[in-house]
Amino acid sequence: MADSGTPPPASPPPAPQAPNTPSLRDDMINTVMPQAADADPARQRRKIRITVAWVVVSSLVLFLLTKGTDWLTSEHDARVSSKADDKVDREGPAFSANVRQDTREPEATLFDAPFSARDKARIVGTSGVAQDLTAFTKAHHGRGVFYSDVWKSAMGVDWWGYSEAWFVDLISDRKASLVVNGLRMKGLRCTPAKATTAIIRVGEGGADYDGLLFDVTRSTDTPLITGGPEEEHYGEPFFTHRKIDLGNGATPGGLRIQVTSGTQDCTWKAFEVSYVDAKGTHTQDITANGKGFSVHGIAERPRQVYEHTVMGVEECAPRDRGRYTCPSFPEA
Structure with a gap:
């Protein structure tokens, strides 16, 4: 009969857990739009939509500004060229x-x-x-x-x-x-x-x-x-x-x-x-x-x-x- 005063053997320590590996989606968010990263999925989706909308609007505004500038420049150049051509046209007999x-x-x-x-x-x-x-x-x-x-x-x-x-x-x-x-x-x-x-x-x-x-x-x-x-x-x-x-x-x-x-x-x-x-x-x-x-x-x-x-x-x-x-x- 075993001695009841002997302590039971110690339990083995728990195995260490592997660190969480971020998904491809998280990598893209962290790289392309880090401002949208968030642990809460709902907030993250909202930030992504806002960021994407901002990028689209900014790109459209930049495109329109560029085209408008080009048009104004070309219109001015055309007027200057027309005046120059008209002057040359009238210079001779x-x-x-x-x-x-x-x-x-x-x-x-x-x-x-x-x-x-x-x-x-x-x-x-x-x-x-x-x-x-x-x-x-x-x-x-x-x-x-x-x-x-x-x-x-x-x-x-x-x-x-x-x-x-x-x-x-x-x-x-x-x-x-x-x-x-x-x-x-x-x-x-x-x-x-x-x-x-x-x-x-x-x-x-x-x-x-x-x-x-x-x-x-x-x-x-x-x-x-x-x-x-x-x-x-x-x-x-x-x-x-x-x-x-x-x-x-x-x-x-x-x-x-x-x-x-x-x-x-x-x-x-x-x-x-x-x-x-x-x-x-x-x-x-x-x-x-x-x-x-x-x-x-x-x-x-x-x-x-x-x-x-x-x-x-x-x-x-x-x-x-x-x-x-x-x-x-x-x-x-």
Whole structure:
């Protein structure tokens, strides 16, 4: 029988517990948003929602601020660039002008000196065959001129003089639009005409050209409308009924400009063009490739007048105001 006074054996100590290993979710919370860490799951979820909402709102506000700044900057840059482009667009000439004198098939030829009896014997005659007077004209320094528009009664020219003509092409590479609304002769000077003799080509019909004509005996700043018989405003001020659009991709403006000076020889420095754009009214000169222009009239009392037809050349008698009478056509 065991001794009841012997103490029972001691119990072994409890085994140590393994430390709690945080979950992946806890690691992400502690790393990404430590401010949301909390031992209480409910509070932790609330903190996570608040943090996420704050991040989303902050990101949206930052995005809008960035885009707004970019827009304001780009808008400012666009305005600055537009102003710079507009300044560059207006720095040079508004247009360029290609000018060439119309020397195609003149309707008459003027000579300073009358022909001698020998010269007349060479050209006068009605052989029934049209003569080629090119060599004769060149040898006698003839100047080709026109008369169709000048002699039409609707043009209102008092003197049967002659005109000279220029083709002018206006070209503008400006982005902005502009409108040509006026044209005048600048720096006009005149002296009595030297030409005393004219050979007039008839019977072939004068060509009708759309364009304008200056009669310097009446005005140097009001060109008149020319053109064919269908032209409604023939002989009226050109810019009362017409305008020329240039710039902004507009088709180049083409003109045929005639000038008649009656019994005077005239020179002028340039045609001065007036035009309107968004900034107001301006002027620009057109020259003959850097030089001035000249036109020749007929003497107040011509010495000789000849008609050149398909039948030959006939000498006529000069009359007042540039008119003449021919034996075959006494009504001329």
